[in-house]
Amino acid sequence: MTRGSDGRRPFAQRPGGRERAPEGATAVVVGGGLAGIAAACVLAERGVGVTVVEREASLGGRLRTWTERLPDGTELRMERGFHAFFRQYYNLRELLRRVDPDLGRLTRLRDYPVLAPGGAVQSFEALPSRPPWNIISLVRRADTFRYRDLLRVNGLAALEMLKFDPEGTYLRHDGTTAREYLDSLRFPPAARRMMFDVFSHSFFNPEEEMSAADLLMMFHFYFMANPEGLVFDVLDDEFETSLWTPFRAYLEGLGVRFRLGTQITAIEAGSARRDTGAEPAGWRVRCADAAEVDGADLVVLAANVPGLQRIVASSPDLGDPAWRRDVAGLELTLPFAVWRLWLDRPVRPDRPPFAGTAGYPFLDNISVYETFEDESRRWADSAGGSVVELHAYAVPEEVGEAELRASMLEGLHDLYPETRDARVVHETFRLDRDCPAFPPGGDAHRPGIGTPAEGVALAGDFVRLPFPTALMERAAASGFLAANHLLGRWDVRPEPIWSVPRLGPLARRR
Ligand SMILES: Cc1cc2nc3c(=O)[nH]c(=O)nc-3n(C[C@H](O)[C@H](O)[C@H](O)COP(=O)(O)OP(=O)(O)OC[C@H]3O[C@@H](n4cnc5c(N)ncnc54)[C@H](O)[C@@H]3O)c2cc1C
Numbered sequence: 001m002t003r004g005s006d007g008r009r010p011f012a013q014r015p016g017g018r019e020r021a022p023e024g025a026t027a028v029v030v031g032g033g034l035a036g037i038a039a040a041c042v043l044a045e046r047g048v049g050v051t052v053v054e055r056e057a058s059l060g061g062r063l064r065t066w067t068e069r070l071p072d073g074t075e076l077r078m079e080r081g082f083h084a085f086f087r088q089y090y091n092l093r094e095l096l097r098r099v100d101p102d103l104g105r106l107t108r109l110r111d112y113p114v115l116a117p118g119g120a121v122q123s124f125e126a127l128p129s130r131p132p133w134n135i136i137s138l139v140r141r142a143d144t145f146r147y148r149d150l151l152r153v154n155g156l157a158a159l160e161m162l163k164f165d166p167e168g169t170y171l172r173h174d175g176t177t178a179r180e181y182l183d184s185l186r187f188p189p190a191a192r193r194m195m196f197d198v199f200s201h202s203f204f205n206p207e208e209e210m211s212a213a214d215l216l217m218m219f220h221f222y223f224m225a226n227p228e229g230l231v232f233d234v235l236d237d238e239f240e241t242s243l244w245t246p247f248r249a250y251l252e253g254l255g256v257r258f259r260l261g262t263q264i265t266a267i268e269a270g271s272a273r274r275d276t277g278a279e280p281a282g283w284r285v286r287c288a289d290a291a292e293v294d295g296a297d298l299v300v301l302a303a304n305v306p307g308l309q310r311i312v313a314s315s316p317d318l319g320d321p322a323w324r325r326d327v328a329g330l331e332l333t334l335p336f337a338v339w340r341l342w343l344d345r346p347v348r349p350d351r352p353p354f355a356g357t358a359g360y361p362f363l364d365n366i367s368v369y370e371t372f373e374d375e376s377r378r379w380a381d382s383a384g385g386s387v388v389e390l391h392a393y394a395v396p397e398e399v400g401e402a403e404l405r406a407s408m409l410e411g412l413h414d415l416y417p418e419t420r421d422a423r424v425v426h427e428t429f430r431l432d433r434d435c436p437a438f439p440p441g442g443d444a445h446r447p448g449i450g451t452p453a454e455g456v457a458l459a460g461d462f463v464r465l466p467f468p469t470a471l472m473e474r475a476a477a478s479g480f481l482a483a484n485h486l487l488g489r490w491d492v493r494p495e496p497i498w499s500v501p502r503l504g505p506l507a508r509r510r
Contacts, residue, residue, distance in 0.1 A: 034472055041254075048487075211443065
């Protein structure tokens with residue numbers, strides 16, 4: 001398979017005899033992030049009357065945007081942070097095709113360098129697509145790794161990266177931490193920092209609190225089984241313009257209703273039985289503003305972890321005790337910081353649009369927005385400035401904002417010295433905590449798409465899925481799967497689901 005090819009595999013599902021749900025079928029989708037929007041698309045396209053309820057005043061969840069006003073009066077959209085759209089995000093790409101059929105809004109970046117103190121750079125450009133050639137090539141080009149280091153590396157542990165299988169890997173490794181696994185590889189510290197630490201941090205979880213099995217799954221999904229290469233796409237404009245306004249228009253065209261700025265507080269059995277052939281009475285979905293939707297046949301809970309936990313806690317009849325315990329046991333990982341700076345002068349013209357960083361205590365990546373985003377480019381051109389964004393993941397709770405900012409800025413100045421004297425024209429800094437944790441031992445209790453409550457399904461980037469996936473792709477795939485699961489009640493044709501190969505090249509076939 002050549003680089004940049006479409007290496008997706010169909011994920012086997014139930015067949016579906018009918019094109020559309022019965023007349024009058026209704027659904028409530030709780031949460032207007034990627035997972036909720038994916039579910040709403042599949043349901044509405046098959047004739048279900050959908051209401052999307054979102055707590056915030058705008059759609060998007062962790063890709064939500066808002067308006068920032070700069071001192072010169074310019075109004076710009078700010079979002080929850082830079083997002084990389086990897087090419088093996090097959091389900092997400094199918095979702096995006098609803099509003100951008102030829103994916104013309106996605107621009108491919110040339111490289112995804114990792115920068116470290118002293119000028120060290122690790123590039124992911126033009127790697128072979130197939131394992132093990134991709135990893136061999138990466139190791140060969142790494143200045144931080146010499147052939148004699150191979151003698152020290154624990155080959156058996158390293159082979160686990162080529163042996164991923166969705167059951168065996170979790171049985172063998174879910175009890176250990178990602179840090180223990182990475183320690184066991186015995187890579188030289190500098191090589192480990194450049195190749196593995198950056199990668200594991202990208203999932204927001206600190207290595208010492210993340211399951212080794214989840215880390216191995218991520219290696220498999222992003223590297224070993226990814227024929228599209230590690231270099232990714234970005235959207236060419238801010239997310240309101242490129243995603244949320246088009247999705248809202250598309251869904252409203254299918255009759256979807258939106259209730260924004262109100263949250264779902266509880267779900268209980270509905271008061272009437274609907275005439276859709278459905279066995280159970282529908283669901284009554286209560287909103288914080290005292291409104292309610294009564295008699296919904298289907299409910300997709302696509303809220304984030306705290307939102308889901310609050311709903312389940314105040315809906316005593318939803319699910320069974322074991323499922324309710326599993327939901328209550330979900331955790332969030334440590335906070336992350338996103339800091340966007342509008343600078344009064346440009347960064348050096350050869351700075352990459354996005355660079356991972358290694359060896360800085362609280363800096364994980366730097367993006368230069370005017371190199372890929374239209375709105376930032378317009379501002380940078382007119383102001384002669386630059387729009388730079390810094391991220392820090394898995395920030396320990398004891399680290400204060402002042403220390404965090406000073407450390408992030410020091411990293412920027414060290415790597416891009418031309419920013420030292422730049423004046424900050426405007427800035428926005430957020431320290432948020434709403435990304436899911438993947439702790440050791442968590443897999444056995446991670447809730448899946450189906451729930452014990454008939455007609456209710458879960459979606460979101462924390463839900464257990466039957467194939468390797470992560471982050472935005474997991475959110476989109478889970479939304480599709482939740483809708484497919486619920487439409488099974490009426491034998492309605494499921495949305496096709498795609499996956500990278502489920503097994504590593506050395507996994508034992510069962
Ligand atoms: C800084 C940052 C950078 C990231 N970078 C990347 C990246 O480069 N690549 C990548 O693939 N992923 C990235 N991610 C992860 C990605 O954003 C998420 O995986 C994805 O957006 C999750 O979508 P979701 O629909 O599952 O959840 P969310 O987007 O969290 O949506 C859940 C929604 O439910 C709503 N809600 C909660 N409770 C209620 C309620 N009671 N009633 C109604 N609504 C409710 C919330 O307001 C929210 O809008 C990044 C995330 C962050 C924060």
